[in-house]
Amino acid sequence: MSSLKPLYPGIRLNALIVSDTHIDCKHPLPALPKYWLRSAAKDAEKSVHRMDAFITVGDTTSRGSEKNWQMVSQALVKRNPANKMIFAIGNHDCWNDDGFEAAVENFYKYSKSITGNKRETPYFSHIINGYHFVFLGTDSDSGCEAQFSDEQMAWFASEMEKAGESGKPIFVFCHQSLNGRHGLPRTWDREEDPDRDPMEGGIGERSDEVAAILKKYKNVFYFSGHSHMGLCGENKKSSEGYSSFEYEDGICLINLPSLACGNHHGEVDTMGIGVVLEVYDDRVVIRPRFTSTRRWNKSVAIKDGKPYLEMNI
Numbered sequence: 001m002s003s004l005k006p007l008y009p010g011i012r013l014n015a016l017i018v019s020d021t022h023i024d025c026k027h028p029l030p031a032l033p034k035y036w037l038r039s040a041a042k043d044a045e046k047s048v049h050r051m052d053a054f055i056t057v058g059d060t061t062s063r064g065s066e067k068n069w070q071m072v073s074q075a076l077v078k079r080n081p082a083n084k085m086i087f088a089i090g091n092h093d094c095w096n097d098d099g100f101e102a103a104v105e106n107f108y109k110y111s112k113s114i115t116g117n118k119r120e121t122p123y124f125s126h127i128i129n130g131y132h133f134v135f136l137g138t139d140s141d142s143g144c145e146a147q148f149s150d151e152q153m154a155w156f157a158s159e160m161e162k163a164g165e166s167g168k169p170i171f172v173f174c175h176q177s178l179n180g181r182h183g184l185p186r187t188w189d190r191e192e193d194p195d196r197d198p199m200e201g202g203i204g205e206r207s208d209e210v211a212a213i214l215k216k217y218k219n220v221f222y223f224s225g226h227s228h229m230g231l232c233g234e235n236k237k238s239s240e241g242y243s244s245f246e247y248e249d250g251i252c253l254i255n256l257p258s259l260a261c262g263n264h265h266g267e268v269d270t271m272g273i274g275v276v277l278e279v280y281d282d283r284v285v286i287r288p289r290f291t292s293t294r295r296w297n298k299s300v301a302i303k304d305g306k307p308y309l310e311m312n313i
């Protein structure tokens with residue numbers, strides 16, 4: 001065990017971020033994904049510096065049914081991992097026997113009952129300790145990819161403009177990564193398929209538009225999940241050309257492993273991996289964390305040979 005405490009003194013904000021917990025009443029061992037989520041929350045709870053946020057980047061459930069969301073509630077009952085808990089919406093959260101609308105209603109209902117956040121759209125933002133957190137989310141039935149309406153794109157552009165005026169780093173969350181990043185579409189599934197559509201595993205049609213908006217601003221950090229790629233760092237980048245941490249035109253793209261489903265393509269594919277975001281006046285640090293064993297990553301070199309990402313801002 002290594003205690004969850006900030007790397008440096010003077011921290012302004014910290015958050016534990018996980019993705020793809022896939023809570024599912026039809027799981028062969030339904031208690032397992034609940035265990036991983038609960039373990040992550042317990043790890044956050046024990047943080048030496050109280051966590052400002054505990055975030056899941058979508059696919060919190062495998063299907064967005066009442067039953068699955070009730071299991072999420074059970075997993076988090078009596079847990080108090082952070083000042084603010086936030087669920088982003090993933091494609092699996094939008095799937096429900098009663099259709100997309102019913103699934104999204106469950107997302108709103110349980111976001112409210114579990115986290116206290118009132119939601120009226122699958123996209124929303126929060127300001128935490130003065131830092132902008134912007135959450136994109138599919139707003140119509142779209143299969144595995146995301147579907148963003150013109151309204152959502154206009155809202156996103158305006159939220160980013162406001163965030164940019166703060167002069168602070170901006171944190172964007174979307175279940176799906178930009179198309180073609182993090183080894184996609186190759187890393188989309190355990191089995192590789194050379195004929196896969198280049199958009200597969202990413203946001204889909206509006207990826208370039210989202211990227212163009214992100215790149216207008218400084219110090220943007222974009223978190224995704226979705227591909228269950230596992231944890232990859234510099235070694236994978238040099239051997240295979242992809243990583244969980246990628247950088248382009250001034251933005252950082254961070255792809256999270258699945259917390260509770262099998263990962264593939266990673267340097268480490270175990271479950272229970274999240275990342276801790278630490279924000280300081282002059283830098284942002286993102287540290288992979290093995291939440292169930294309560295250990296920091298030591299084996300995967302993330303940036304400049306260090307087992308975490310550190311960016312001066």
Ligand SMILES: [Fe+2]
Nearest residue numbers: 020059092226
């Ligand atoms: Fe997933």
